[in-house]
Amino acid sequence: MDSSLNSKPEIQSPTPPMEDNNSMEDSSHNDEAAISSALETAGNGDSSQPPTISSKLLRMLEAATNRRPVLTKMQNSDEVFDENDGVVSEAPRTKRQIPYPEQTREFDSRLTKTGRRSLSHSISHSSTDSNSSGGSDAENPEDEVSPRDIQQINSKGSRDFCIKNIKLADFGRREIELAEDEMTALMALRKSAQGEKPLVGAKIVGCTHVTAQTAVLFETLMVLGAQCRWAACNIYSTQDEVAAALAEQDFPVFAWKGESEDDFWWCIDRCVNVEGWEPNMILDDGGDMTHWIYKKYPHLFKKVKGIVEESITGIHRLHHLSKAGKLCVPAINMNDSVTKQKFDNFYCCRESILDSLKKTADIMFGGKQVAVCGYGEVGKGCSAALKAMGSVVYVTEIDPICALQACMDGFRLTKLGDVIRQVDMVITCTGNKNVVGREHIDLMKNGCIVCNMGRSNTEIDVSSLRTPELVWQHVRPQVDHIIWPDGKRIVLLAEGRVLNLSSSTVPIYVLSITATTQALALIELFNAPEGRYKQDVYLLPKKLDEYVASLHLQTFDAHLTELTDEQTKYMGLSKYGPFKPSYYRY
Numbered sequence: 001m002d003s004s005l006n007s008k009p010e011i012q013s014p015t016p017p018m019e020d021n022n023s024m025e026d027s028s029h030n031d032e033a034a035i036s037s038a039l040e041t042a043g044n045g046d047s048s049q050p051p052t053i054s055s056k057l058l059r060m061l062e063a064a065t066n067r068r069p070v071l072t073k074m075q076n077s078d079e080v081f082d083e084n085d086g087v088v089s090e091a092p093r094t095k096r097q098i099p100y101p102e103q104t105r106e107f108d109s110r111l112t113k114t115g116r117r118s119l120s121h122s123i124s125h126s127s128t129d130s131n132s133s134g135g136s137d138a139e140n141p142e143d144e145v146s147p148r149d150i151q152q153i154n155s156k157g158s159r160d161f162c163i164k165n166i167k168l169a170d171f172g173r174r175e176i177e178l179a180e181d182e183m184t185a186l187m188a189l190r191k192s193a194q195g196e197k198p199l200v201g202a203k204i205v206g207c208t209h210v211t212a213q214t215a216v217l218f219e220t221l222m223v224l225g226a227q228c229r230w231a232a233c234n235i236y237s238t239q240d241e242v243a244a245a246l247a248e249q250d251f252p253v254f255a256w257k258g259e260s261e262d263d264f265w266w267c268i269d270r271c272v273n274v275e276g277w278e279p280n281m282i283l284d285d286g287g288d289m290t291h292w293i294y295k296k297y298p299h300l301f302k303k304v305k306g307i308v309e310e311s312i313t314g315i316h317r318l319h320h321l322s323k324a325g326k327l328c329v330p331a332i333n334m335n336d337s338v339t340k341q342k343f344d345n346f347y348c349c350r351e352s353i354l355d356s357l358k359k360t361a362d363i364m365f366g367g368k369q370v371a372v373c374g375y376g377e378v379g380k381g382c383s384a385a386l387k388a389m390g391s392v393v394y395v396t397e398i399d400p401i402c403a404l405q406a407c408m409d410g411f412r413l414t415k416l417g418d419v420i421r422q423v424d425m426v427i428t429c430t431g432n433k434n435v436v437g438r439e440h441i442d443l444m445k446n447g448c449i450v451c452n453m454g455r456s457n458t459e460i461d462v463s464s465l466r467t468p469e470l471v472w473q474h475v476r477p478q479v480d481h482i483i484w485p486d487g488k489r490i491v492l493l494a495e496g497r498v499l500n501l502s503s504s505t506v507p508i509y510v511l512s513i514t515a516t517t518q519a520l521a522l523i524e525l526f527n528a529p530e531g532r533y534k535q536d537v538y539l540l541p542k543k544l545d546e547y548v549a550s551l552h553l554q555t556f557d558a559h560l561t562e563l564t565d566e567q568t569k570y571m572g573l574s575k576y577g578p579f580k581p582s583y584y585r586y
Contacts, residue, residue, distance in 0.1 A: 158250050184512070190223050203281065206289065215246055231254050234497065254271060278300055283310075312454075332537075352507070375406045423448065426450050426451075428452045
């Protein structure tokens with residue numbers, strides 16, 4: 001028996017999470033025997049030594065691909081290899097010290113259909129702002145009527161949704177079908193697991209972006225047996241036609257582009273406050289759904305089996321609850337998974353930043369001086385793209401390791417205050433708050449563009465710009481000019497919210513990687529035996545990271561090299577992975 005099947009789950013590394021902001025070849029017959037042995041072992045249900053990955057998930061993965069690796073032991077970021085058998089030994093757990101955002105919001109005001117008083121800022125200020133200057137992007141008389149005031153019904157007679165316009169369903173369905181063609185790995189997972197339906201009995205409540213790509217994930221979860229209810233995590237990123245397509249298929253979705261702050265929390269409440277339906281799983285992007293349930297309906301956590309969180313903002317919130325001893329369910333940190341960091345954060349932002357700036361600001365990049373705040377994976381992607389287009393890029397960074405990387409990559413490391421007067425553009429990529437403050441904006445030259453590619457809209461101190469002496473001029477969707485008394489104009493994009501998801505699109509293929517990882521994380525948490533996961537924050541098992549990557553290699557007709565028995569013995573590895581310890585930085 002492979003002892004790696006009896007390991008404990010990997011607990012969140014003490015390394016602070018990074019920022020936010022999106023075929024293996026057939027193996028030999030020996031692989032088949034190893035798989036059968038692993039499945040037989042996993043099915044024994046030895047509660048004293050639970051498997052790294054649930055038996056149901058193992059069987060599902062076997063159906064998805066001919067090569068099913070034998071799982072090896074995973075542990076936290078301090079894991080080490082035993083030279084004799086390649087098994088990873090458990091290292092002592094260390095305390096995690098990270099700064100947590102101030103929590104200034106209490107969800108104690110009752111939402112009503114009338115009145116709709118403007119609520120104070122959310123805990124993370126990550127998704128809404130009560131002083132929205134732009135409102136909905138589609139500026140026509142219909143947008144003046146809130147979807148909350150319109151009674152809509154789909155062709156099947158259902159009213160359990162709230163969207164912009166159900167008549168857009170056909171258009172949205174075509175967009176979803178286009179996304180399915182590009183999201184081959186997620187579709188392969190859907191096809192291979194639909195017979196077993198590993199999510200039967202799961203009641204998933206979600207708060208993520210509502211786009212064609214995420215719709216493929218939503219529908220995959222339902223095909224795998226889950227019941228779902230969904231709200232949007234960003235008031236500008238919802239594709240109304242996609243929301244309509246979901247509603248037409250009886251998917252309870254409550255989201256539209258241009259929601260007010262009150263609308264945002266109302267939609268989340270409609271997902272949770274349902275008679276006769278209580279969630280037992282949460283898929284979150286920013287932590288808003290988790291905190292709404294925690295503040296308004298804490299009794300629901302008695303039935304919740306786990307949380308899957310995608311963003312740095314949400315991870316900060318979960319660690320804050322864990323540190324205070326108030327995290328009462330296990331959670332998987334998706335943000336720091338390898339596939340999320342390297343592909344969604346780096347490659348996605350490297351491509352989408354240019355498209356977003358072109359669509360909003362009509363800017364030419366050659367010769368422009370740009371300050372990129374933060375050189376994590378998002379900052380690296382943005383900096384590389386701008387440099388390739390001929391821009392002069394300055395980088396600001398607090399971490400000496402990331403700072404050294406920026407210098408070695410050919411960027412000038414500086415403080416924002418030292419270059420703020422000369423740059424043509426400032427882009428924040430940190431996940432922190434008040435990275436660009438009023439003291440910086442006052443010094444910017446006329447026409448300077450300010451935008452955010454991080455997860456939270458607190459990175460730019462937008463509230464400091466809403467003063468009587470400054471005039472806001474809404475130029476076009478997601479573009480505002482802030483005018484000083486002397487006539488100076490600053491161009492603010494997407495009101496400081498994440499730019500690429502608010503103003504443009506992101507590569508479907510990259511989102512397929514993230515969505516596949518999310519689906520596997522939900523399957524793992526839901527099917528894990530009791531006691532497998534404690535009330536803590538865990539990293540995604542590296543075996544799942546590697547599996548997701550292997551599925552996407554098929555697109556490139558790529559062929560992996562296999563280790564020989566002699567090589568595996570020499571390296572102290574399992575022939576089938578994982579091939580790197582969890583502390584390895586790709």
